[in-house]
Amino acid sequence: MADKDTSLASRYAPTSVEPRVYERWLASGAFTPAEEPTPGAVRFVITMPPPNVTGSLHTGHALFVTAEDILIRYHRMRGDDTLWVPGVDHASIAAQFVLDKLLAVEGLDRASLGREAYLDRMWAFMDETRDRISLQLRRLGASADWSRNRFTMDEGSARAVRVAFKRLSDAGYVYRGEALGNWCPRCRTTISDLENIHRDEVGTLWTIRYHLVGGDGAPDPEHWISVATTRPETLLGDMAVAVHPEDERYRDLVGREAVLPFLGRRLPIIADTAVDPTFGTGAVKITPAHDPDDYETGKRHGLTPITILDEEARINEAGGEFAGLDRFDARQRIVERLTALGDLEGEVAHPMVVGHCERCGTVIEPRLSVQWFIRTADLAARALASVREGRTRIMPPRFEKVYAHWMENIRDWAVGRQLWWGHRIPAWFCPDGHFTISDEADGPSACETCGRTATELTQETDIFDTWFSSGLWPFSTLGWPDDTPDLRRFYPTSVMETGYDILFFWVARMMMLGLFLTDAEPFRTVFLHGLVRAEGGVKMSKTKGNVTDPVELIDEIGADAVRLALTSGTSAGNDQRLTMAKLDGARNFANKLWNAARFVLGSEPIGDSAEEQSGPAGASMPERWIRSRLAAITADTTQRLDRLDLGGYAAAATEFAWNDFCDWYLELAKIEMRDPGASSAARSRSWQTAVDVLADTLRLLHPVMPFVTEEIWSAIAPARQGAGAAEPDLLMTSPWPTAGPRDAAAEAEFTSLAEVIRTTRTLRTEAGIPAGAIVELHIAAASTTARAALEDGVRYLEPMARARTELLPADAPIPDGRGAATALGAVWLGDASEVAPTAAAGTDREAELRVQRDRVRALLADAAFLERAPAAVVDRERVRLADLEERLRQIGTGDGSG
């Protein structure tokens, strides 16, 4: 065949290979499942975390795409009924954050635009960016079904959201109530506890005097109660002062009143066991509208919460003279004023935990509002049981505990957001204060409580938490709530793969919603990967400037290399560092594979015709060996993929390709193919074995390195044995190899011969023999079988070790200190090699063997070991001892003790 016509004739250039290959995949239509599954085919469906539509691709995406694509490609090759639905998430709060920043550049903001115009801008923005992520995912090689591409803001999702909420409501899981939520003054919305990021900070603990009400009703200048607070501005909302009921210091004050500074409000002094008498002064100001603890305390004591902050965390009209001030300015002003009044008793630095908005970093303010809640107790119990009882398993299993802990302590889910970009909550209010939840896009025809007509109803302006629609993803993407063919065929899904950082956000929600709405676990396995960290182990972030853009990396070294780097040396659930060294290594491997294929293609023995190939049928030792190794590695990689051990799979497959196939087999095959003494049939067969093993190696590597393998596959197609019309022309859809039989004899023969080759090479190096020189090599065969093996092996040994060999009987005298032991016999370099003998070589080896032998001998002399260890283990050690003794005997130096 004319290799010059193949694409492999040139240097490996991923940037030219990859687009072409992806086009071929797309053209084949194989990303989309066939109309009907093959009878008996196993279903394999991936649930993919839809990336935020506003984000650009980062290494986290690269990792999940790689992991999921490996799995889907593997299962596709296995012949499973595979489906991978791609899509993007509308990410309401994140999207608004991004758009707001863009608007700010134009001098615009949300408020001035108004909801309608703002949403128009958002959709325009989405049109610009929506496809970008998809395109980037394709650069990574994602073999997802783009015909089913989805968006969490598309009509299907919208309907799923309405129906889901209605069903939850009908089942009594939805309620509306006043609660103290986490309010972000910058995003101007409530956020969930999960989005409220707690950070350790050092604040200040101020001690403030609240004067008691005097006899005349005015503040008593001589008597006061001191309270400690870290947020003095909240005093404007104080409704009481609380002490512990058993606190002797304050017993007499309980029931009396204190006067709130500035506002003059009378605050009852109450007793509550929630107060820790050892903290601060033992007296606490109670601000029910701005502190979760105080809110509870207030409820117990019938206090009325007064909100003193507006939506942007400025003091509102309830704050008297401080109205209009930002909360932190107000804090400072109040401290100053108290100081002036002489009522600031002290201030100390105080370590504390402060909540920040996950998105924008702003300090979260507890804020009282009426919110929509989903009751989670039942949903969580069921979701927990699914995992506990193994219907859904989490990999790695340690995350089951994390999941369980969260589910056990779950609080009701506040699903409303005061944002605009997202699914509007499908609740309609009537003027009488009732609300009606409807799953119709246009809303209900009338208030279900009082019958007022639709025209009098107004829809809730709050939207859903992004994770509500994400939580429906596994089934909403398959057509739910309709009973579609897709839903019947592909649901529940097989593997949901994502980072452990969104276990609660997403996985937990999908479990709860999926079980309730579809009465099934949405996936069988939750496969969690770790985070990708930058060099030095730090988290990648744009602000740190240490983000590696995967698309840039792909441009530079190819998607295959990026994928391999992200896969190798990793284990499920553990973070990894993506270093340049690792990326370079992966690139080098891709290059190696390419060149190996180039070599194979270009080395077809010429001058042969098919008719001549009727020589001896027996395959050579290297051929039998490499096929046996291939069988072993096929079984191994298959098992690892089945166990989701992607790192192990990649390591095993690349190790085989590089070490066994390239470094050993191809070198041995060169000898066979260029052996003028060999029959042309034998030469052809060596080459054909190289082609066949390469073909299967490509199959094994394809899931992790789809592009190069596909390209090479097409180049070697004409050379593949049995390649014909019946064979699929795409590697992607060719069958996953099945492990052939092992050939223990060939493996043993190879191992022995390789040892002789390695030993000879070592002796050469140690003797300082020039690499090109042919050495004289003496081998004292250990036995007649060893001799036979060596006689056969000499044709490989000589070129591989650059030696001319002389086979000697076992009892041949070995020059002092010159021999090195191998399983086949002692080897040493002849004098003719003009070696300056470095005596140490042989004796070091001997000493090493003797240490090993003594260790095993001692073990076998241990009565306890013989008694308690399993027979198989004892036998193994006996064999080992015999082997070691045999080797030492070959060296023939004896040791006086044996």
Added chain:
RNA sequence: GGGCGGUUAGCUCAGCUGGUCAGAGCGUCUCCUUUACACGGAGAAGGUCGGGGGUUCGAGCCCCUCACCGCCCACCA
């Protein structure tokens, strides 16, 4: 305040249910531009598997404890 993970060659990390498990890649040292590949080949050096106890015939692998590093959860002013 709870919980989890990590601590294995200079670096980055694999080591499944305890018995060739002391490994890989990179880096280092030596040699080699031999017609697939120098993004390569050959060889070598390098670790008492964080410390200390314990279980076991036998422990990176199990138990206890301590020390760092990191993460998650958590309403104490």
